[in-house]
Structures are given as C-alpha cells and as structure tokens.
Amino acid sequence: MGKFLIFGIFFLFFSVSTARPHNENGHGNKFLSCFALNSPVPITNISSIIHNTSDPSYPSILQSSIQNLRFNSTTILKPCFIITPEHFSHVQAAVNCSKIHGLEVRVRSGGHDYEGLSYTARNPFVIIDLVNLRQVRIDLENGTAWVQTGATLGEVYYKIGNASNTYGFPAGTCPTLGVGGHISGGGQGFLMRKYGLAADNVLDAVIVNARGEILSRSSMGEDLFWAIRGGGAASFGVVVEWKIKLVPVPPRVTGFIVSKTLDQGATKLLHRWQQIADKFVEDLFIRPIIIVTKGGNNSTRNILVKFQSLFLGSLDQLLPLMERSFPELGLEAKDCREMRWVESILYIDDGFPSGESLEILLDRKHNMNKGFFKAKSDFVTKPISENDLENIWKVMEEGESGIMIWEAYGGKMGYISETETPFPHRGGVLFNIQYYNGWAQPGNDTETKRLDWINKVYDSMAPFVTKNPRTAYLNYRDLDLGRNKVGTFSEAKVWGEKYFKSNFYRLARVKGEVDPENFFKNEQSIIARRIPVNTKSN
Ligand SMILES: Cc1cc2nc3c(=O)[nH]c(=O)nc-3n(C[C@H](O)[C@H](O)[C@H](O)COP(=O)(O)OP(=O)(O)OC[C@H]3O[C@@H](n4cnc5c(N)ncnc54)[C@H](O)[C@@H]3O)c2cc1C
Ligand SMILES: *[C@@H]1O[C@H](CO)[C@@H](O)[C@H](O)[C@H]1NC(C)=O
Ligand SMILES: *[C@@H]1O[C@H](CO)[C@@H](O)[C@H](O)[C@H]1NC(C)=O
Ligand SMILES: *[C@@H]1O[C@H](CO)[C@@H](O)[C@H](O)[C@H]1NC(C)=O
Ligand SMILES: *[C@@H]1O[C@H](CO)[C@@H](O)[C@H](O)[C@H]1NC(C)=O
Ligand SMILES: *[C@@H]1O[C@H](CO)[C@@H](O)[C@H](O)[C@H]1NC(C)=O
Ligand SMILES: *[C@@H]1O[C@H](CO)[C@@H](O)[C@H](O)[C@H]1NC(C)=O
Ligand SMILES: *[C@@H]1O[C@H](CO)[C@@H](O)[C@H](O)[C@H]1NC(C)=O
Ligand SMILES: *[C@@H]1O[C@H](CO)[C@@H](O)[C@H](O)[C@H]1NC(C)=O
Ligand SMILES: *[C@@H]1O[C@H](CO)[C@@H](O)[C@H](O)[C@H]1NC(C)=O
Secondary structure (H helix, E strand, C coil), X not given: CHHHHHHHHHHHHHHHHCCCCCCCCCCHHHHHHHHHHHCCCCCCCHHHCEEECCCCCHHHHHHHCCCEHHHCCCCCCCCCEXXXXXXXXXXXXXXXXXXXXXXXEEEECCCCCCCCCCCCCCCCEEEEEHHHCCCEEEECCCCEEEEECCCEHHHHHHHHHHHCCCEECCCCCCCCCEHHHHXXXXXXXXXXXXXXXXXXXXXXXXXXXXXXXXECHHHHCHHHHHHCCCCCHXXXXXXXXXXXXXXXXXXXXXXXXXXXXXXXXXXXXXHHHHHHCCCCCCCEEEEEEEEECXXXXXXXXXXXXXXXXXXXCCHHHHHHHHHHHCHHHCCCHHHEEEECHHHHHHHHHHCCCCCCCHHHHHCCCCCCCCEEEEEEEEEEXXXXXXXXXXXXXXXXXXXXXXXXXXEECCCHHHHCCCCCCCCCCCCCCCEEEEEEEEECCXXXXXXXXXXXXXXXXXXXHHHHCCCCCCCCCXXXXXXXXXXXXXXXXXXXXXXXXXXXXXXXXXXHHHHHHHCCCCXXXXXXXXXCCCCCHHHCCC
16 A cells, blocks of 8 residues: 555656656656655655755765765766665665666775776766665574675674674674675674685675565575675676674784884894785784885885784784784884784774763774875795895885885685685685875876886885785775777786686686676676676677
8 A cells, every 4th residue: 555655656756757857868857756665665755865966965965975086077077876775775776767767886895995996887877875784683592693785894893892802703893894795795804814805704695686686695695605606796796785704803912013114124023924914813913004205204215114913812812923923023012912802903093092972983084094005916926035025115105195005815725725705815825916106296297207106116115915816805996907999808808817816717607697688887887798798898
C-alpha cells in the first residue's frame, strides 16, 4: 500500500516538474523518477539522497572526501548526480537507473584513491557515495564485525577499541581511509606481519552487482568473493558491507619512533634493517620512512630516516627483544610508549599528544592534510647495498621534498600463497616501497618538479626492485603504469600484471562472468578477454 502511495506522490511531482529544464546532461528528472519508482523502501525525502548540480550541498558533498587536490580542479568533469544511499536498495536503484539512462558509475567510500578514480570520469556519470552507510556492528562473542563500506578505518578501530581491549583489526594506518576501497585493494598496516592484510581477514561480503542484484558470499560464489578481496571491487560491483575477523591483541602494546640522520649512521641502519626486518618475531613491525629534509637543518646532507614501530607486547618485553634482534638502532625506553592498541593508531598517525581523545578517530577529516600529491610503489626481494643506498640518496636530495616508506613484510605475509587472494606480493618479499611527493599549492611549476622528482627516484630504483613485471600495489594506484583510459584487455594486462601478476587472468575471467558488458569501469578496471564490441571503446 505504501508503495502505491509513494508512486502517486512521485507521479504527481514529476508530472508537474517535467516542465522545468532538465539538467545539462538531459538526464535530470527521468533519473529521479526511475530512482523513486525502483526503490522498494519508501523514500521520504529524495533530495537528501540524490544531489544534482543545482543542489546547494552538491559542491560540499563532492569535495568532502577528495583527498588529492590534483583532482579537485574546476576543469574536471563533474558528476550529473551524487547519490548518498541510506539503504542498500538505494544502491541497487542507483545501479539499475544509471544503466537505463546510460550513465557511468563511480563508487566512493573514503575518497583516498591516489588518482581520484572514485569521483572522476570522462563520460557523464554519477557518484555513489557511501558516506551514510557506515554502521559498524561488533560481535565480541564470535570475534567478528559487520562493517558497512562507508565507514572509515578510524570508525572501525574506535568501535573495536570501545568494545574490547584485546581485539584489533589488521589494516592501514590512516584513520580516514574508507573500508570500501582500502579492504577491496588489500590493506597493509602495522599488524600485517602477524595477521596479513585487511583483505585476508574478510569472512563475508554483501555486494550489488551489475544487474542490480544484492548478493552475499554464498550467493555471489567463491570466484567473485575472491576477486573483491584485493582485486579492487570497483571492477565488479558495489560492496555495501564486509564481515571481518577481529584479531587478538594484548591489552598493552608498545610503539616507538627513532629518527636518524645520515651523519648518525642511517644508511648502515637501513642496510641492516633490510637483512632482518622480515625475520623479526611477528609481534614486531618496524618501518623506516626516508624523508628529504631540504630547508630543515643546515647540514651537508638532507635525508632523515624515521623508524616507526609497533610491538604487540609490553616495554619490558620489547627492550631485551630489540637488544637481541636490532641492537644497532640503540633503542631506549625514552623512545617508546606503552598504550592500548587502539591508541597506537593515533600514536602512529599524529603522535597521540597527551590530552587527545580517541573520539578523534571518528572525525572523518582528522589530520587529512589535504594537498596535492603523486605516489608510486615497488616491492623488494633482495637487500640493497650501502653503496647503492648512497647513490639513491643523491637522487632523492635533488628534490625539495619527498619521502619513501618501506613496509616490512615476512611473517604471515609470507605464509599466504600468491593465489589465495588477488594480492600476489607474498613469499620472498622483504618490503614494499611507497614513493610519495606532496605539495600544498597548485601550479604547474611545482607539479612538474614534483613529478620529475618521483619519476627520477623511481627510475633510479629499477635495478633494486622486482622485474618482469616490476610489481606495484593496487592501493597505491598509479596511472603511469598503464594506459590512462578505459582500455582493452591487452592494455589492461600491462598494469594488471604489475598489480596482480598471474592473478590478473583469473580476475579477467571473473569480470567476464559477473559483468560481461563492462558496466563497472574506470581507467584501471579489470577487462574481460572478450567484451562486446559496443562497449569496447570509451
Ligand atoms: C593519506 C593516505 C594514507 C594511506 N595509508 C595506507 C596504508 O596505511 N595502507 C594501505 O594499504 N593503503 C594506504 N593508503 C591507500 C589506500 O588504501 C587506498 O587509497 C584505498 O583505495 C582508499 O580507499 P577509500 O575507500 O578511502 O578510497 P576511494 O577513493 O573511495 O576508493 C578507492 C577505489 O575503490 C573503489 N571503491 C570504494 N568503495 C567501494 C565499494 N564500496 N565498492 C566497490 N568499489 C569501491 C573506488 O571506486 C576506487 O576505485 C593510504 C592512502 C592515503 C591517501
Ligand atoms: C535539481 O533537482 C531539483 C529537485 O530536487 C529540481 O527542482 C531542479 O530543477 C534540478 N536541477 C537540475 C539542474 O536538474
Ligand atoms: C530534505 O532533505 C534536504 C537535504 O538534506 C533538507 O534540506 C530538507 O530540509 C529535507 N526536507 C524535509 C521535508 O525533510
Ligand atoms: C576544491 O575546489 C574548489 C573550487 O572548485 C574550492 O572552492 C575548494 O576550496 C577546493 N578544496 C580545497 C580543499 O582546496
Ligand atoms: C534492480 O534490478 C534487479 C535486477 O533486475 C532487481 O532484482 C532489483 O529489485 C532492482 N532493484 C532496484 C532497487 O531497482
Ligand atoms: C555468533 O555466531 C553465531 C553463529 O553464526 C550466531 O548464531 C550468534 O548469534 C553470534 N553471536 C552474536 C552475539 O551475535
Ligand atoms: C565506550 O564509549 C563510552 C561512551 O560512548 C564510554 O563511556 C566508555 O568508557 C567506552 N569504553 C571503552 C572501553 O573505551
Ligand atoms: C637536525 O640535526 C639534529 C642533530 O644532528 C638531529 O637530531 C635532527 O633530527 C635534525 N633534524 C632534521 C629535520 O634533519
Ligand atoms: C648554512 O651553512 C653555510 C656554510 O656553513 C653558511 O654559509 C650558510 O649561511 C648557512 N645557512 C643557514 C641558513 O644557516
Ligand atoms: C598548466 O598547464 C596546462 C597544460 O600545459 C595548461 O593548460 C594550464 O593552463 C596550466 N595551468 C596553470 C595554473 O598554469
């Protein structure tokens, strides 16, 4: 009965409003009425769910989670609509109606995509922004949680920490990352040596597919469930919810940060770290961040190395362990801080200054440092010699800024087989590298210089990283790796093998099965081997 009433109201509304101008893409009210008619759950206020370009809140919603300001430019095509679903069926209606009206779809969770693929497109499109679907339901009895994909990692961490002192979740360090993109692309962080990636700890998922059907693990089948845990869900559908496995952590953990300049022996320490960091006990994770510090100290060299660490145990246990495993670092109690696991998230993110509240984790804009940036990634399987490190520093020091982050692998990361999930960077990997250069002001001069820096550093690293293919991490998305447009299977293979090695072929097969018409696409989405001629070139 309710449905007929709603139908009546919308019929009236749209028969009156058709006289008004359609929006610039001519999709205006037809899309709205399609959406309203398709929605099984009565929509009390459609203007809080669909935002067109004349909606006063459109710009703020669009810009709200743009992390890389390079893609906040006024010259970039804007979506016809931003849809902010409040119910899973709204996601289905958005998919069904976009297809009917020939609009592409971009899905946004936390908006941290390095190349802006969750909110930009070259053809008329809509954004499905999951910001209002962010319930987190913790089930302590079973050690699991259902997490809607609009939630940020910070929201998940906060809820876990609020429910328990002895559970955690292995995922990234930045609390504002969205669980939609992050988990579906892998998700590495300080617990990965003990528990693997975020994607390795997914037990179930709910997805809306290209036909607008809503499926869980049992109905989507193991192939699709495999694909969305590391293959990037954007190629396959809209994940609306994950069931994740919580992992045990001790009530107290210990973090430390130790910084060394080149004069203080940073090169030797990094050389040593490469020999041992993947072999430490799994409770110990240490990552160096190598920072160009031009304009800081007036020293002859301009590199600072900051060792950041998390140990799943007390300070009393950590000090003798470090004395045995990495005495060269000279760790002292004053460099360390004992705390709850949930606090360690903020310790790593912003130092967790005294007086800071854990509620900060719920702030979707906390410490976002919005700016312009470019990043790239590599994997290393053989230690780099001191001599070679010295040469790398010289290349890095030619820039005004820039960093490299080296994330230690080994432990659980090495026990999981390359084909278990689409993320293939497992046994034999010593560490992952992220190259990152950020800048605060727009302008071609700066951008050109920064891109030059990152390309030169990346080129100089070629001899020391994986080859054929030179592998990369999907979540550090890099459009330089392959053609910067929706392409063909053989074009996709170029970047696909770098992110996924031979798992790319299984991903392409799954794509052919679940989305043969290539409805879910972007500049780096999986392409089936054979796709219908009429959807081929975009
Ligand atoms: C400051 C910063 C810190 C980071 N730290 C880490 C880190 O510690 N570890 C790490 O592994 N990575 C890290 N990353 C990379 C991060 O994991 C990726 O950028 C990730 O894709 C972000 O997810 P998101 O939901 O925030 O992004 P979005 O931009 O919303 O989405 C990224 C991609 O996933 C798709 N997508 C999003 N939600 C869904 C969904 N529900 N269904 C289907 N497709 C979806 C989007 O369409 C897009 O293609 C960091 C990034 C930044 C900017
Ligand atoms: C946007 O939607 C409102 C109703 O929600 C409508 O009045 C207006 O004409 C629409 N604008 C465009 C450009 O479609
Ligand atoms: C409908 O939602 C819009 C946007 O959220 C809001 O401005 C408006 O007041 C709401 N109208 C009603 C009747 O609730
Ligand atoms: C994004 O661009 C708009 C102009 O289109 C501007 O008003 C806004 O301040 C920009 N956002 C940020 C965070 O700089
Ligand atoms: C979308 O389409 C699918 C497949 O036809 C159908 O099962 C579903 O009910 C539709 N849902 C909505 C909300 O439009
Ligand atoms: C734990 O899991 C079982 C089996 O799935 C379920 O029946 C039970 O309700 C769960 N416990 C809680 C507290 O949700
Ligand atoms: C959980 O949050 C509530 C307030 O929302 C607070 O009173 C309580 O102390 C928190 N519990 C823990 C263990 O953090
Ligand atoms: C500056 O030099 C001092 C002493 O060598 C060192 O402790 C500090 O970390 C350096 N700072 C930077 C930014 O290089
Ligand atoms: C840096 O050191 C050089 C040489 O010692 C000196 O000439 C210069 O003035 C110093 N610059 C600053 C900013 O201290
Ligand atoms: C940057 O360069 C592009 C292409 O060369 C040009 O179109 C644009 O106007 C430039 N923008 C600025 C701010 O200089």
